[in-house]
Amino acid sequence: MKALAPDDKVLVSPRHLAGAGLDHLADAIGPLIHLFGWQTEHNAASGHVALDSPEGSMFVDFTPSRTDGVWWTIAHHEPFWKVECTRQTPIEAVAAVTQCLPQLLGDRRHADRIPLTTSSLADIAAQNHWAASLEGRLFTSPDGHCTLRRAPDTEIAWSVEHSVHGGFGTYWSTRFTADAPPAAVTQFFAHLATSAPAEREFREIPFLARDLGYALITPARGAAANPHIHHAVARAAPTHTARHC
Incomplete structure (x- = not known):
């Protein structure tokens, strides 16, 4: 992405x-x-x-x-x-x-x-x-x-x-x-x-929170699927690294 x-x-x-x-x-x-x-x-x-x-x-x-x-x-x-x-x-x-x-x-x-x-x-x-x-x-x-x-x-x-x-x-x-x-x-x-999830502008997310392993940040616009469905699927993915999907 x-x-x-x-x-x-x-x-x-x-x-x-x-x-x-x-x-x-x-x-x-x-x-x-x-x-x-x-x-x-x-x-x-x-x-x-x-x-x-x-x-x-x-x-x-x-x-x-x-x-x-x-x-x-x-x-x-x-x-x-x-x-x-x-x-x-x-x-x-x-x-x-x-x-x-x-x-x-x-x-x-x-x-x-x-x-x-x-x-x-x-x-x-x-x-x-x-x-x-x-x-x-x-x-x-x-x-x-x-x-x-x-x-x-x-x-x-x-x-x-x-x-x-x-x-x-x-x-x-x-x-x-x-x-x-x-x-x-x-x-x-x-x-x-x-x-x-909460909807934000990317700038609003505190800097220290953006790259935490438990944080998940996905686009609210432009996803092929419904953005909330895209976020839920990414949330279920078996990974513990910071995710900007």
Whole structure:
């Protein structure tokens, strides 16, 4: 295959290696605005987006200018709970949480279009070959770079962390406070751990992740077969070298 250009559209798996994917920002905020009528403020200069639920009990804040790297904050007022995601958190997992927020507030409109997973964390892990500790407090991706950890009786009840060889460009984390609904955690995990690839421009994939033996990058355009089928076949190939297929 020819070398990939920076702006080539590609499919990437596993998702935790794919980078933020902010070209798909609309997937995280669009349904709240267009389907559920959440109030929105947008600062075009800074990229800041703030959304409030119609009854004012929940907000979503996207602030790409934050110096601490926490770009996403999802918070509920009473009872108070919060989810925070740093800048490289894959947008597919973030969107899985934001899209389910209306249902968590009791708004079942469009529930058929935004299904909530019925699988447990343990089942999601098993289906996607993540290792699980005996007590169910730690789930680890097959390549060992991503973990979901439970810390009961602490302020941060669930945390997800990812890093490749300690590389800054590959590090991201997501934290759920103690009263965060279990459905928010399972939605995030289901859309992170899935074997379905994420779509990115090649330039968006963190440099240290591109040549990992467990990473698979295939063209999203121009494949003889359906690009997703091509990716799935390549994923099943018995090789452990880095693959740009």
